[in-house]
Amino acid sequence: MTPIITVDPAGQATEAATPGKPRGAVRALAKRLHFYAGVFIGPFLLIAALSGALYALTPALEEAIYSKELRVPASQSSVPLAEQIRAAQQIAGGQAPAAVRPAPRPGDTTRVMFTDPGLGESESRAIFINPANAEVRGDLTVYGTSGVLPFRTWIDDLHRTLLLGDAGRLYSELAASWLWLISLAGLALWLTRPRRKTPKKDVTARTRTGRFNRGGLAKVHGTGGVALIVGFLFLSATGLTWSGLAGNNITSLRSALNWTTPQLPTTIDGADASADGVQQPHHGGGTPTGTSMDPTMYDHVLAAARQETIIEADKIEIKPPAGAGKAWTVTEIDRSWPTQADAVAVHPATMKVTSKLVFEDFTLAAKLTRWGIDAHTGVLFGLANQLVLALIALGLAGSIIGGYLMWWKRRPTRGTAWAVGRAPSQRFLRTSPWPLTATVAAVAIAVGVFLPLLGISLAVFLAFDVVLSLIKNRPQTGK
Incomplete structure (x- = not known):
């Protein structure tokens, strides 16, 4: 069949895909998806992109905003960890810490973290201590395993929920659910783009139209x-992976495929108990409840963990036993490259390591999950990671804005008031072979079930498309 030559809005001749063949049908479908998703999901993606770019750049801002809490004059000597903890406890009313993060390097502060029923999920109260003299440097709320500070937590909440709580998570899930599909549809359009037939004499004329005509955009x-x-x-x-509905499905899939991240065993084996069957804590230790905890236990536990060659990172977190029959834990929390995420459990009575968790022993899927999360939050490769994230996010924002400009330039200047632009041609169902149509339908249903917000919104787009087609093709009555 002879190819069809068309003229695009910029006045350039192009060779269109031949109708009735799979290539033309796939291009029509990709065009339809890219158009509708771009127009209606674009605002959600734009907000996610701009807030994500800001989040990627917050570590440097955090260092400046909270320099008093984070930084102290460098000193090669420090007081015992127990003394630092006691100084923090005086601010926290004598409460036992939930975790302690010793200063990783000279010039850094120690974080002594406490639970607080008035805080939200994954939040804790952190008292910042100068390790050289146990001076209190600050009192802030920190969030999550990474311990981000209030400003970054606010940006993170804006990015994830638009500051609307759990209901706001639907916005970011909708954006993430569509981003991959919009991207792949755009790639399909780029790969199947028609070959240009512009004569050489038209090159100068095309240049005069400017880079920001629709063709240039x-x-x-x-x-x-x-x-x-x-x-x-x-x-x-x-x-x-952080979303609500789709995230639960991803977690279930990872569990079914045994792609979950291994956990450190902290239950103390009965054979490790004392001879009379009752655990007798040494060093004044035991399980801390309320204020009944000897801070010197942290020094002993840290010394026991350091004897294990796998605990080598400067950034570590020490946690007391979660209850009776549980061990202390010391975990590496350095998420930069190479990742240091080893952990050990320490018996509260004998100060012996009862179990280990070595990152090198993780499955490839578990490692990829760890690296993916850390790269998404901008900590895996430090500043380089953050700059690349910001570039990608700003590139996405620019692509969305460019798409809207293209749509605006394509709008009809005459016609009905509601016709602010025309969608790409509805050719897929008319031109695609039935096996391709059936395959696309089956894949769409499966993906829609796995990513519920994508499935629901896709059904809405389809219904809107059908109604729009019926309106435009309805029989014209006499005027």
Whole structure:
């Protein structure tokens, strides 16, 4: 069949895909998905991109905002950890710490962390101590395993929930659910783009029209999107792991495939108990409840853990036993490259290591999960990681804005008031072979079940498309 030559809005002749063949049908479907998702999901993606770019740059801002709490004059000597903990307890009313993070390097502060029923989930109260003289440097709320400070927590909440709580998580899940599909649809359009038939004499005329006509915008939009597509797919995949509905499905899938992250055993084996069957804590130790905890236990536990060659990181967290029959834990929390995430459990009575967790022994899936989360939050490769994240996020924002400009330039200047622009041609169902149609339908249903917000919104788009087609194709009555 002879190819069809069309003229695009910029006045350039192009060779369109031949209708009735799979390539043309796939292009029509990709165009439809890219158009509707771009128009209606674009605002959610734009907010996520801009807030994500800001979040990626917050570590440097955090260092400046909280320099008093985070930094002290460097000193090669320090007081015992127990003395630092007692200084923090005086501020916290004598409460036993929930965790302690010793100063990793000279010039850093120690964090003594306490639970507080008035704080939210995953939040704790941190007292910052100068390790050289046990001076209290600050009292802040920290969030999550990474211990981010209030400003970054606010940006993170804006990025994840629009400051709307659990209901706001639907916005970020919707954006992450569609980002990969919009990106792949855009890639399909770029790969199947028609070959240009522009005569040489038209090159000068085309140049005069400027880079920001629709043709120029389309070129920048397409090329930029393809250049950043790996980053878009990465942000979508890792972002979905934190989502509500899809995140639960991802967790179930990981469990079924045995891709979960191993956990450190902390239950003390009966054989490790004292001879009379009752654990007799040495060094004034035991399980801390309320204020009944000897801070010197932290020094003893840290010394026992350091004897194990696997605990080598400067950044560590020490946690007391979670209850009777449980061990102390010492965990490496350095998430930069190479990742240091080893952990040991220490018996509260004998100060012996009862179990170990070595990151090198993790499955590849568990390692990829750890690295993916750390890269998404900008800590895996430090400043370079943060700058790349910001570049990808700003590139996504620019792509969305460029897409809206293209849509606006394509709008009809005459016609009905509601016709602010025309969607791409509805050709997929008319031109695709039935096996392709059935395959696409089956994949769409499966993906929609696994990613519920994607499935629901896709059904809404389909219904809207059908109604719009019926309105436009309804029989014209006499005027």
